[in-house]
Amino acid sequence: MKYTDEFRDAEKAKVLIKEIDKLVATIEIAKTRPINIMEVCGGHTHSIFRYGLEGMLPDAIELVHGPGCPVCVLPMGRVDDCVSIAERPEVIFTTFGDAMRVPGSKKSLQQAKADGADVRMVYSPMDALSLARKNPDREVVFFGLGFETTMPSTALTVLQAEADGIENFSVFCNHITIVPTIKAILDSPDLHLDGFLGPGHVSMVIGTAPYEFIADFYKRPMVVAGFEPLDVLQSIWMVLKQIKDGRAEIENQYARIVPEAGNNAALTAVGKVYELREFFEWRGLGSIDHSGVKVRDDYARFDAERKFAIPGVKIADPKSCQCGEVLKGVIKPWQCKVFGTACTPEMPLGALMVSSEGACAAYYQYGGVKKHTTVRSGSQPVSVS
Amino acid sequence: MNMRPPPPKRVLGRVFIPTVTLAHGGGGKAMKDLIDDVFISAFADGAPEVLEDQARFDLAMLATHGDRLAFTTDSFVVDPLFFPGGDIGKLAVYGTVNDLAVGGAKPLYLSCAVVIEEGMKVEVLRRIALSMAQAAREAGVTIVTGDTKVVQRGACDKMFITTTGIGVIRPGLELGIDHVRPGDAILVNGLLGDHGAAILCARGDMALEASIESDCAALHELIELLLAAAPGTRCIRDATRGGIATVLNEIADASAVSIEIDEAATPLRDEVRGFCEILGLDPLYLANEGKIVIAVPAEESEAALAALCAHPHGQGSAIIGHAGLGEPGRVTMQTLFGGRRIVDMLVGEQLPRIC
Numbered sequence: 001m002k003y004t005d006e007f008r009d010a011e012k013a014k015v016l017i018k019e020i021d022k023l024v025a026t027i028e029i030a031k032t033r034p035i036n037i038m039e040v041c042g043g044h045t046h047s048i049f050r051y052g053l054e055g056m057l058p059d060a061i062e063l064v065h066g067p068g069c070p071v072c073v074l075p076m077g078r079v080d081d082c083v084s085i086a087e088r089p090e091v092i093f094t095t096f097g098d099a100m101r102v103p104g105s106k107k108s109l110q111q112a113k114a115d116g117a118d119v120r121m122v123y124s125p126m127d128a129l130s131l132a133r134k135n136p137d138r139e140v141v142f143f144g145l146g147f148e149t150t151m152p153s154t155a156l157t158v159l160q161a162e163a164d165g166i167e168n169f170s171v172f173c174n175h176i177t178i179v180p181t182i183k184a185i186l187d188s189p190d191l192h193l194d195g196f197l198g199p200g201h202v203s204m205v206i207g208t209a210p211y212e213f214i215a216d217f218y219k220r221p222m223v224v225a226g227f228e229p230l231d232v233l234q235s236i237w238m239v240l241k242q243i244k245d246g247r248a249e250i251e252n253q254y255a256r257i258v259p260e261a262g263n264n265a266a267l268t269a270v271g272k273v274y275e276l277r278e279f280f281e282w283r284g285l286g287s288i289d290h291s292g293v294k295v296r297d298d299y300a301r302f303d304a305e306r307k308f309a310i311p312g313v314k315i316a317d318p319k320s321c322q323c324g325e326v327l328k329g330v331i332k333p334w335q336c337k338v339f340g341t342a343c344t345p346e347m348p349l350g351a352l353m354v355s356s357e358g359a360c361a362a363y364y365q366y367g368g369v370k371k372h373t374t375v376r377s378g379s380q381p382v383s384v385s
Numbered sequence: 386m387n388m389r390p391p392p393p394k395r396v397l398g399r400v401f402i403p404t405v406t407l408a409h410g411g412g413g414k415a416m417k418d419l420i421d422d423v424f425i426s427a428f429a430d431g432a433p434e435v436l437e438d439q440a441r442f443d444l445a446m447l448a449t450h451g452d453r454l455a456f457t458t459d460s461f462v463v464d465p466l467f468f469p470g471g472d473i474g475k476l477a478v479y480g481t482v483n484d485l486a487v488g489g490a491k492p493l494y495l496s497c498a499v500v501i502e503e504g505m506k507v508e509v510l511r512r513i514a515l516s517m518a519q520a521a522r523e524a525g526v527t528i529v530t531g532d533t534k535v536v537q538r539g540a541c542d543k544m545f546i547t548t549t550g551i552g553v554i555r556p557g558l559e560l561g562i563d564h565v566r567p568g569d570a571i572l573v574n575g576l577l578g579d580h581g582a583a584i585l586c587a588r589g590d591m592a593l594e595a596s597i598e599s600d601c602a603a604l605h606e607l608i609e610l611l612l613a614a615a616p617g618t619r620c621i622r623d624a625t626r627g628g629i630a631t632v633l634n635e636i637a638d639a640s641a642v643s644i645e646i647d648e649a650a651t652p653l654r655d656e657v658r659g660f661c662e663i664l665g666l667d668p669l670y671l672a673n674e675g676k677i678v679i680a681v682p683a684e685e686s687e688a689a690l691a692a693l694c695a696h697p698h699g700q701g702s703a704i705i706g707h708a709g710l711g712e713p714g715r716v717t718m719q720t721l722f723g724g725r726r727i728v729d730m731l732v733g734e735q736l737p738r739i740c
Contacts, residue, residue: 001658010723017723046665052724123664229722365729 007228008051016233017056023240024060029194034062036192037239038329040182041199042069042355043227049362051229061236064329065359067181067285068199070146070174071098072351072358073327075281076315078174079104085141085172085308086117092135093119094128095143098355103348105315109143125157125171132161132169141304144171149201151175151293152266155273158295158302172304173295176280178202179210180291186218190330195239197232198224200254205270207262208250215248226254273299281314283351284323321350326359333360340364395433397421405505410535420533423507424497427514428521428528440494440529442551447493450553455490457481458549464542466513468587470579470598473546474513476674478520478528479603480625481550486605487621487677489560489612490552492524498532498547505543513544524603526550558612564619565640569708570686572679574607574693575600575701577629578657581671586660593663597656602675607696614692615685624676627731629705630669632678633716634730636708640680643711646728648721652701669718670731680708 024030039045045065048054054063067073079102086093086109093109100110100121113119118138122128125142132140144154154171161169178199185191198211203224214222221242225235235253242249252258273296280292295303304310317323321343322336333339333352343349345361352360398418400409408415425433447454461477471479478495485492497517501510521528579600586595604623612618620640622632637644653668661668675698681689686704693699711717716728 001655001662004662008722010721013723049726050667050720051722052720052726053722054724056722056724229724365727 004228007226007230009230012230013056013233016230016237020061020233020237020240021058023237023244024058027060027240027244029243030060034060035194035240035243036062036064036329037195037197037236038064038066038185038193039197039225039232040066040068040178041197041202042072042358043199043201044197044225044232045069045359045362047227047229047232049365053229053232056233057236061240064193065326065333065362066196066329067185067282067327068147068178068202069352069355069358070150070176071102071355072323073176073282073284074099074102074145074174074351075283076103076105076317077281077311077313079108080106080315081310081312082109082143082172083107083112083117084311085304086112086119087115088139088308090139091118091308092131092138092140093117093143094122094131094140095119096123096145097121099143099145101348102351102354125154126160129157129161129166129169132166133164136168138168139307140169141308142169142171144173144175147176147178147199147202148205148270149199151270151274152205152263155269158273158299159269161302162299167301170302170304170307171295173274173293175274176282176292177276177290179206180288181282181285182211182214184285184288184291185328186214186220188328190325191328193220193329194243195220196222197235197239198222198250200224200226200231200258203252203254203258203262205263205266208252208258208260209262211250215250219248221248221251223251223253224258226257272296283317284321284327286324318349323350323352323360326352333363336360395435397426400507403507405501405503405507405510405535407503407535407537410501410533416533419507420531423510423514424531424533427511427518428497428531440496442494447553450491450493451555451558453554455485455488455552455554456550457484457488458547459484460545460547462542462545463584465587466509466543468599469583469596471601471674472513472516473544474515474517475520476601477546477548478517478524478526479601479674481548482524482526482603482605483623483675483677485550485552486603486608487560487623488552488554489558489608489621490554492526492550492552492605494551495521495526495528496530496532496547496549497528498534498549500534500536500541500545502541502543503535503538510544520603524605560618560620562620562622562636562639563641565636565642565680565708566619566682567642567708567710568683569619569642569680570683570689570704571633571644571646571706571708572681572686572689572693572702572704573624573629573652574604574677574679574699575675576652576654576657577624577673577676578661578668578671579654580674581628582657582660582668584672585664593660595656595660597654597660600673600675602698604675604677604698607693607698608677610692610696611679611689615681615689617682617685618689619680619682622678624673624678626672628668628670628672629676629678630667630716630728631730633728634714636678636680637716638714640708641713642708643713643715643717644706644708645711645717645719646706647719649719650703650705652703652705666735669728670735683707
């Protein structure tokens with residue numbers, strides 16, 4: 001398949017792994033402890049597991065799976081709000097597929113659907129707008145979810161709805177923004193991160209400038225990375241190279257998609273429709289200042305939060321859950337007290353077990369329930385359980 | 386001598402209105418007409434003289450095929466009813482035929498129970514019944530009994546079909562999901578995931594256009610050829626819902642072996658790969674309706690492969706992996722990229738990823 005196979009070439013991977021091995025051998029800190037690199041984006045976590053990348057990397061590299069799965073970090077109270085909107089008889093509630101299973105305090109959208117709510121899976125907010133056109137007597141609500149990656153598409157849909165005079169469409173806005181969250185992680189006292197793989201698709205929209213503080217203030221290298229396995233390996237090599245050279249810079253490995261300045265048209269649409277919230281609640285991480293956006297007053301009639309009375313009750317994360325520590329890279333998923341026992345993909349307690357992009361679900365599915373040991377590249381297969 | 390007159394030749398009822406109504410499920414003349422016109426005329430060769438409440442089999446005749454009866458049932462609720470490469474009727478026949486055939490049974494008889502939503506067009510129903518009849522002829526089975534119910538609008542999605550099948554297993558043939566041994570080769574009979582991808586495309590809510598056809602096919606002939614070429618075959622399973630990933634896990638679990646497959650050897654159509662890439666789906670979990678997973682002793686693997694490849698339903702067959710001595714129940718995949726990952730059971734249904 002063109003445009004993907006080129007980035008999945010096993011021969012090139014071998015060369016890259018060899019180069020990574022060589023580089024790691026020259027890095028001083030790797031002699032005493034592992035080098036911790038956080039991939040911020042859930043898309044990277046998915047690629048790492050899908051292609052078995054962790055097992056190919058030298059032991060001296062620890063990948064820490066970051067908070068960049070928007071489905072995972074959605075707090076329970078917000079899911080309850082979704083369910084309460086979805087259960088209104090006049091509402092058709094539309095959502096991306098993987099948000100269906102996120103548990104609320106009482107039920108998920110999937111359960112609400114089984115109980116009679118009209119919940120429909122769509123692939124784009126524009127599909128939700130078409131539904132609103134086709135059902136003028138119903139209220140169509142789109143579950144706006146995700147980072148800057150999906151924010152422009154919901155903003156443009158709101159603008160389209162306004163232009164077409166469609167009044168029975170609204171967005172339940174749960175969009176979040178990654179930069180304040182990376183900052184919160186960097187400010188955390190129990191942090192041990194040596195570098196970052198930056199989120200490729202978010203950066204396609206916002207560009208690379210918003211990350212400069214990571215290098216300037218926190219002196220950590222970041223490489224904005226693509227999602228194919230060779231992209232990830234090359235980006236890891238680039239982070240290591242910076243560590244080796246004693247540099248802390250924001251580099252762009254994903255230049256074929258990510259322009260340094262971002263996408264102006266997308267940013268304009270986002271700026272027009274959304275403004276920063278004072279704070280937003282993240283599952284596992286708590287409340288983070290300026291980490292979410294809401295619909296501006298000018299577009300209030302497309303804001304489901306204002307159109308419908310939502311309970312807006314804050315639900316505390318289950319006490320036994322250690323999602324926050326996993327997200328910050330303090331513990332590995334299998335070190336969580338409830339991993340694979342009280343918390344499984346069938347009955348997720350914590351957010352990270354919900355989406356296939358969540359670090360815990362990925363370990364559970366691709367890495368096994370017991371401690372994850374992997375196959376070293378080039379050696380005979382050993383037990384992976 | 387008092388001669389009884391021969392029973393009068395039964396005339397098949399006809400339906401003259403275009404739409405199925407609740408009256409057609411009411412047990413009266415309307416129902417009889419619908420059954421006669423749509424089902425009996427499609428399934429039976431000419432009008433049967435007497436209709437009983439049950440099909441009756443001569444045991445001695447059944448015993449000529451083997452020494453054990455195989456009995457299976459399956460319900461079909463596919464949406465849309467017609468899709469590229471098949472329809473619900475064909476699926477209902479082939480699905481049950483395959484469930485019998487993978488146990489090594491010769492499929493012989495099917496039942497057909499339909500639940501119809503009122504408002505269904507009689508013409509559509511007729512097309513489906515004729516498609517079932519043709520599929521049954523191709524699969525060498527007879528539809529011998531059935532049931533028709535009509536429910537209110539909204540109580541079912543257009544039409545549901547349940548088929549139950551009877552087949553006979555010949556003496557000495559012992560296939561079993563728990564018979565797989567370390568070292569056995571794992572094969573599939575062709576390109577994977579076509580049915581799942583075709584159905585998702587046909588639903589039209591993805592706004593994706595792809596020329597993917599369902600692989601829906603009756604596999605009894607293919608399995609016969611396979612068993613002749615590889616008499617030591619341990620187990621055969623059809624990889625329907627949940628895809629081959631689910632079947633491999635079931636086999637590994639039941640046989641207490643590990644299974645490792647090789648991504649490079651796993652046959653996939655480019656269109657299905659592309660489809661999965663765009664939606665963030667994993668083809669190993671996509672449904673198939675004409676694909677089986679086969680475990681054979683290593684020394685018979687080449688013979689098995691040759692036999693599969695010689696049949697039209699075995700084009701693209703491949704040895705995709707082996708059973709091993711690793712952790713029992715564990716399925717892993719050597720990725721094309723050179724890594725190794727675990728292939729687990731799917732938790733719920735596969736949902737497209739957000740980004």
